[in-house]
Amino acid sequence: MTKETTQQVNFRVFRFNADEDYLPYYQNYNMEVTSKEVILDILNKIRDQDSSFSYSRNCSLSSCEDCAVKINGRPTLACKESVKAMIELFGSELTIEPLSKKRAIRDMIIDKSDFLEKYDSIKPYNISNGNEYLKESNEMQELSEIDSCVTCGVCYYSCPVVEVNEDFLGPAAFVKAYYFETGVRDETHRQRIEDLHREKEGLWDCVKCYECAEVCPSGVDPIGKMTKLHNMLYKEGDATSSVATSHIANIKDSIGKHGILAQLGSLSNLSATMKMYKKGKTAKPWSVPASGNLDEIQKLIESSSTSKF
Amino acid sequence: MKKLKYALFTGCTAKQSTPEQMMSTLAVAKKLNIELIELTEASCCGASHLQDYDDFLSLVLNARNIAYAEKHELTMVTICNTCQLNTAMTKYRLDNDEELKAKVNEKLLEVGLEYKGTSMVTHFLYAIIDDVGLDKIKEMVVKPLSQFNIAPFYGCHNIRPSELQNTTHKTSQNPYNPTSLDDLIIACGGKNVDYEQKNKCCGFHAELQAPKTASILAGTAIAGATDGNADWMVTPCPLCHIKLDTQMAESSKAVGRDLKLPVLHMQQMIGLALGCKTSELGLNHHVSEVNFI
Numbered sequence: 001m002t003k004e005t006t007q008q009v010n011f012r013v014f015r016f017n018a019d020e021d022y023l024p025y026y027q028n029y030n031m032e033v034t035s036k037e038v039i040l041d042i043l044n045k046i047r048d049q050d051s052s053f054s055y056s057r058n059c060s061l062s063s064c065e066d067c068a069v070k071i072n073g074r075p076t077l078a079c080k081e082s083v084k085a086m087i088e089l090f091g092s093e094l095t096i097e098p099l100s101k102k103r104a105i106r107d108m109i110i111d112k113s114d115f116l117e118k119y120d121s122i123k124p125y126n127i128s129n130g131n132e133y134l135k136e137s138n139e140m141q142e143l144s145e146i147d148s149c150v151t152c153g154v155c156y157y158s159c160p161v162v163e164v165n166e167d168f169l170g171p172a173a174f175v176k177a178y179y180f181e182t183g184v185r186d187e188t189h190r191q192r193i194e195d196l197h198r199e200k201e202g203l204w205d206c207v208k209c210y211e212c213a214e215v216c217p218s219g220v221d222p223i224g225k226m227t228k229l230h231n232m233l234y235k236e237g238d239a240t241s242s243v244a245t246s247h248i249a250n251i252k253d254s255i256g257k258h259g260i261l262a263q264l265g266s267l268s269n270l271s272a273t274m275k276m277y278k279k280g281k282t283a284k285p286w287s288v289p290a291s292g293n294l295d296e297i298q299k300l301i302e303s304s305s306t307s308k309f
Numbered sequence: 310m311k312k313l314k315y316a317l318f319t320g321c322t323a324k325q326s327t328p329e330q331m332m333s334t335l336a337v338a339k340k341l342n343i344e345l346i347e348l349t350e351a352s353c354c355g356a357s358h359l360q361d362y363d364d365f366l367s368l369v370l371n372a373r374n375i376a377y378a379e380k381h382e383l384t385m386v387t388i389c390n391t392c393q394l395n396t397a398m399t400k401y402r403l404d405n406d407e408e409l410k411a412k413v414n415e416k417l418l419e420v421g422l423e424y425k426g427t428s429m430v431t432h433f434l435y436a437i438i439d440d441v442g443l444d445k446i447k448e449m450v451v452k453p454l455s456q457f458n459i460a461p462f463y464g465c466h467n468i469r470p471s472e473l474q475n476t477t478h479k480t481s482q483n484p485y486n487p488t489s490l491d492d493l494i495i496a497c498g499g500k501n502v503d504y505e506q507k508n509k510c511c512g513f514h515a516e517l518q519a520p521k522t523a524s525i526l527a528g529t530a531i532a533g534a535t536d537g538n539a540d541w542m543v544t545p546c547p548l549c550h551i552k553l554d555t556q557m558a559e560s561s562k563a564v565g566r567d568l569k570l571p572v573l574h575m576q577q578m579i580g581l582a583l584g585c586k587t588s589e590l591g592l593n594h595h596v597s598e599v600n601f602i
Contacts, residue, residue, distance in 0.1 A: 073505075074485040089483050160510050164525040205519040207526065208357050209510035210394075210469035214484055221470075230361035239362075244518040248362045251353065255370070259352040261321040269520070272556050275596045281326050281555065289324060292350035296420040300369050304416045307363040 005035045009087065011042060013053075014097040016104045024104065026095070039078040039086070039096070040067055043108070055108035062217060065152035069108050070097045075154040077217045099157040115153045118169045122195060124176040126186050133184040146179045146225065148218040155212035155222050167200040171212035171222035174203060178225045181232060193238055196229060203229055204244035234307040256301050259291025313440050316378035316428070317345040318396065320389035321353050322547040329591025330547050333576035334388055334433065336589040340449070340580070341441055345386070348377045354395035357466070357514050365412075371399035372413045372424040384429040386436050388576070390466035390546035391514075393432045397477045400430050432467060434545045434575060435478030438489055443496040451584040453498025457541065457601070459578070460502040460534035460570075461490035462553065464546035465510050484508060490545060490575065497582035504537035506530040513552040521563065527552050528564035540601060541571040543578045550574055555596040571599045 009031065016024035029046050043055045058066035060079045067078040072090040086094055096108075103110040135143075155171040156162055162170045177196055180186040196202045203226055212222035233239040254262045276282045291297060323331040338345050351374040353359075360367035375396060378385035387393040403410040404426045414423055431439070437446070468474055468484040475481050480489055487508055491501040509530060512523030531553060534542050544550050553560070554572040561568040572595070580590045581602070592599040 072485060090486060160512075160526055161515070161519070161522055165519070165522050168522075200519070205515055205522060207465075207510050207512055207519075207522065208514040209465040211465075211510070213470040227361055227364065231364055234362050242518065244358075247517050248358045251356055251358055252362065255353050255355075255359075260324060261353050261356060262325070269516075269556070269559065272559065272596075276326065276551075276555050279594050279596055280328060281551075281594055281596070291352050293420075296350075296373065296422070297352045297370065299420055300373065300416060301366065303419055304366045304369040305363055306365045 006032050007035075007087065007092065009033050009083070009092045009094060011046070012093065012095040013046060013107075014095075014101065014104070015053075015107055017052075017054075017107070018105050024101065033083045035082075035084045037083045039069065039071060039076070039081045039083060042083060042096070043067070043069075043078055054106040063150060065150050068099050068152045068154050068217075070099060071095070073097075075099055075158050075215045077152060077154070080217060099153060103157075110157075112153055114166070115156045115170065115172070118156075119151065119173045119176065122169065122173045122177045122192055123188070124173070124180070126180065126183075127188045128185055129187060131187070135184060139183070143179060143183060146175055146220055149175060149216075149220050150218060152217065154215050154217060155220075158211045158215045160209055160211065161205055161207055165200060165205065168205050169196075169201050171226065174229060175220055175222045175225045178229045178232075181229065193233065193236065197233065197238060197242075199242065203233070204242060231307065237308075252301070254288075256298055258288045259294050259297050260288065262288045312342050312344055313436070314344040314346070314383060315386040315436060316381045316383040317347045318351050318354075318374060318378070318385050318387050318392055319347060320387065320392040320547070321356070322389055322551070326551060327547040327574070327594070329594040330388065330550070330574045330576060332589060332591040333574055333580050333585070336585045337576045337579045337583065340583045340585060341437070341445075343436075343441070346381055346383065348374065348385070350374075350377050354392045357391045357395060360395070367395070368399050368402065368409070369413055369416045371396050372403060373417060373420075373422055375400060375428055375430065376417060376422045376424050378428040378430075379425050382427070384431060384436070386431060386433050388433050388545075389548060390432070390464040391548055393430070393477070394466035394473075397430045397473055400426065401473055401476065429477065431477050432545060434467070434489060434493070435480060437579070438493065439479045443492055446493070446496040446579070446582075450496070450498055450582045452582055454494075454578070454582050455498045455500075457499050458502050458537070458539050459494045459499040460504060460537060460539035460542045461494060461507050462511070462530060462534070462542050462544040462549055462572075463487050463490055463508050464544055464549040467545055468508055490543065493575070494543065494578070497578055499578075499582075502534060502537040502539045504533040504539075506533040511549040511552040513548045516552065516556075520559070523552065524556065524559045524563035527556060528560035528562075528566065528568060531557070531560055531568045531570055532564055532566050535566075535568060535570055539570065541573055541599075543573045543575055545575040547574065553597075557597045569597060571595060571597050571601070573599070 512526035
């Protein structure tokens with residue numbers, strides 16, 4: 001067994017009471033921590049020192065969403081995260097904040113209604129007429145990976161698109177939609193797929209930052225599931241006539257013609273494209289250099305394509 | 310110094326939209342005695358969108374690119390974060406799934422190629438840090454950038470997902486507090502600016518379908534660097550560069566600030582410190598003008 005060690009750490013803790021405070025502030029708690037403690041132990045200790053400090057906790061087994069917080073900007077479940085690991089990552093000055101500062105009600109407690117409403121909107125439950133279906137084992141494996149999602153909202157409140165576009169459904173809802181869309185039991189199929197396709201709300205607005213894959217405390221890989229939902233939209237012919245789908249069509253066409261992309265100037269933004277052109281930044285679309293052995297690329301597109309527009 | 314040799318996957322952007330990045334890569338490689346064999350046969354990596362349309366096709370095309378690096382028996386070096394992510398992700402999946410690898414190789418065999426898994430795929434930033442070494446860079450600096458506050462902008466596909474990214478280089482990075490680019494700025498004699506958005510998203514990959522989202526993200530990043538007193542920003546990703554450099558007006562409008570900050574490629578920064586001629590670094594190709602030289 002590894003020996004228990006102790007260390008002095010300064011915790012800079014977000015404080016805010018929506019009923020009393022005009023602005024949030026940070027309070028410092030300097031304390032000795034042991035190498036065996038998790039962040040939730042620290043929250044408990046702060047509470048012991050200061051009864052006005054608010055946070056939520058429940059299972060302490062990383063099986064529920066209650067204790068999610070951010071440590072130096074990194075969202076996590078407090079009951080799971082070792083203090084030692086955080087010191088190794090960030091040093092002995094640790095900042096503890098709620099998952100979303102702008103939705104704070106009291107200290108670590110936030111109003112999650114935006115997350116929960118969007119999550120509910122994709123109908124995160126099985127809808128069937130009571131028919132029985134057999135599940136294949138490979139399907140079970142994938143579904144059980146998603147089953148480990150505890151709807152903690154960590155991916156949702158780490159998503160930069162959610163931060164700037166209040167209509168975006170966010171990673172957790174997409175993951176759950178995929179769960180039911182890919183499973184054999186649910187019988188409403190088309191309905192959810194159409195919801196996922198909507199502009200501003202749907203999948204296409206993802207910026208591909210991989211924040212959700214990085215933060216998920218349950219290893220669900222939300223963006224990986226979103227890729228599979230995208231694949232599903234194409235396979236079933238739902239991915240039609242949006243800016244995003246025509247962009248992908250252009251990418252594929254260009255790879256087929258030149259091996260590389262013909263133009264990366266922003267065609268929807270003529271003014272930016274003109275500025276780039278003036279600075280010699282956009283190559284002329286009529287003189288794109290082709291990849292060597294282009295015939296191989298064309299042959300592979302022909303033989304390996306699994307989707308159709 | 311022993312001559313280092315890599316297979317260079319330029320990606321589409323360096324060829325088509327950021328000629329200055331291509332020039333400065335070659336200029337810096339020459340200074341550092343690095344030989345780059347350009348993979349002229351390579352195709353686009355799928356630009357982080359092709360896999361949404363057709364995951365298998367994306368794997369096959371990326372595996373073909375890596376197969377060419379393997380033919381040269383060289384590590385593949387990328388100079389675009391998105392190329393790095395898509396290529397390294399392909400390698401990771403094929404190296405960990407024999408069945409998938411066999412399926413992909415069945416297709417590659419039709420054009421006389423094979424993916425073996427023998428070549429590493431690493432970003433030029435980490436080739437410099439791991440193989441050249443920051444001490445060597447420090448030693449070679451002839452024009453230290455000591456008068457500049459430089460804001461590093463890492464780009465998502467350089468640091469996330471860390472489980473994958475940290476298999477592609479020796480210098481392990483914490484995506485919530487990456488240091489590689491900061492360390493490079495310091496090695497070049499500059500002062501690194503610490504600001505909240507250094508590891509955040511520039512919005513590039515959503516700019517066609519969600520221009521407002523993209524511009525707010527880019528604008529917030531430039532504003533963060535400006536408030537940190539940066540004289541300029543530096544990035545290892547040409548896509549981040551395009552978003553930040555060429556759409557300063559849109560970013561300004563989105564966040565209600567008058568933003569104006571040069572955004573250099575990592576290679577241009579190294580080139581300046583190592584004494585490359587400015588004409589070799591293509592500083593005239595920037596939309597947000599580089600006015601400090």
